[in-house]
Amino acid sequence: MAPTKTHFGSSLDYISKHRSQNPSSRTIVVTGATAGIGLAITNHLLSSSSQHLVILTGRKIDVLEDLEAKNPDRVISRAGDMSDLDYVKLVLQGLHLDGRLDGLILNHGTFGSCLRIKDIEVEDWESTFRINVSSCVALIKAAVPLLRPSKGRIVFTSSGAASNAYSSWGAYGASKAAINHLAMTLKSEEPEITTVSVRPGVVDTAMQVDIREKFLQNLDEKDQKKFGSAKDDGILLPPEKPGRVIAELAIRAEKALSGQFLSWDDPKLAAYRTD
Numbered sequence: 001m002a003p004t005k006t007h008f009g010s011s012l013d014y015i016s017k018h019r020s021q022n023p024s025s026r027t028i029v030v031t032g033a034t035a036g037i038g039l040a041i042t043n044h045l046l047s048s049s050s051q052h053l054v055i056l057t058g059r060k061i062d063v064l065e066d067l068e069a070k071n072p073d074r075v076i077s078r079a080g081d082m083s084d085l086d087y088v089k090l091v092l093q094g095l096h097l098d099g100r101l102d103g104l105i106l107n108h109g110t111f112g113s114c115l116r117i118k119d120i121e122v123e124d125w126e127s128t129f130r131i132n133v134s135s136c137v138a139l140i141k142a143a144v145p146l147l148r149p150s151k152g153r154i155v156f157t158s159s160g161a162a163s164n165a166y167s168s169w170g171a172y173g174a175s176k177a178a179i180n181h182l183a184m185t186l187k188s189e190e191p192e193i194t195t196v197s198v199r200p201g202v203v204d205t206a207m208q209v210d211i212r213e214k215f216l217q218n219l220d221e222k223d224q225k226k227f228g229s230a231k232d233d234g235i236l237l238p239p240e241k242p243g244r245v246i247a248e249l250a251i252r253a254e255k256a257l258s259g260q261f262l263s264w265d266d267p268k269l270a271a272y273r274t275d
């Protein structure tokens, strides 16, 4: 991980002053903040009048540096690859957070190699799980001691593929099912923390470009039709729609939602929609 700053603002006591001057400000980690849904989540948090503080991850250093430059007091970026668990374990280390984190948004994700089980290399399967699941466990382990004092929130960006099987999406879908299970386990193990897993819908991001342009031939014919024409059919969601719901859940998800896997437009989440 490239050396980055270890505190918000210009001095170590900035965070306590900022919090007392902005009582509704929350301190939130967003992973996969450099594009798509994660960038929409980040923009929502940074544009709020509550003056939230954010810790951002991703591999695109230029995007992270730009977000930090535009919001010098309120952004700390920690660039790195989620497949490197030694990096992930250090994401929060050495940061001056005054003992408190309010939200952890685990949004990063890879689609993996998109191959049928008979064709996939076990190493590819394992790599998808390392990025989509094990890195989440590593970050949660680091964040729990900071989330407990604030009765904070963990929000996962999951997928409909967690509960619907598509040919060639096995590693991806199983990894998303695993994070839904993580949310259920955290509900019982960490009752002070509210954990929610969100299905964002079919969203107009680089992941859908990959499905259309790189992986379409691996899908069954009916799925090729659906995903191949989704953009032209105008059915892709702008990332801001699910992004805003995920951001608002990280700020104020109610306890009753803990452990649940919900679609971004589920009626139970109506209070978190700002569109």
Ligand SMILES: NC(=O)c1ccc[n+]([C@@H]2O[C@H](COP(=O)([O-])OP(=O)(O)OC[C@H]3O[C@@H](n4cnc5c(N)ncnc54)[C@H](OP(=O)(O)O)[C@@H]3O)[C@@H](O)[C@H]2O)c1
Pocket: 031, 032, 033, 034, 035, 036, 037, 038, 057, 058, 059, 060, 061, 080, 081, 082, 083, 107, 108, 109, 110, 131, 157, 158, 159, 160, 199, 200, 201, 202, 203, 204, 205, 206, 207, 208, 239
């Ligand atoms: N788009 C959809 O239709 C859809 C549907 C269901 C679920 N999702 C989920 O939504 C989440 C966000 O995806 P998106 O659609 O917004 O796609 P995206 O635009 O490709 O964004 C993916 C984000 O994850 C980060 N990321 C990916 N691999 C990483 C790695 N190895 N290390 C560190 N960061 C990594 C990327 O950052 P860097 O490139 O900077 O590393 C990027 O910020 C994912 O969890 C995805 O599974 C998307």
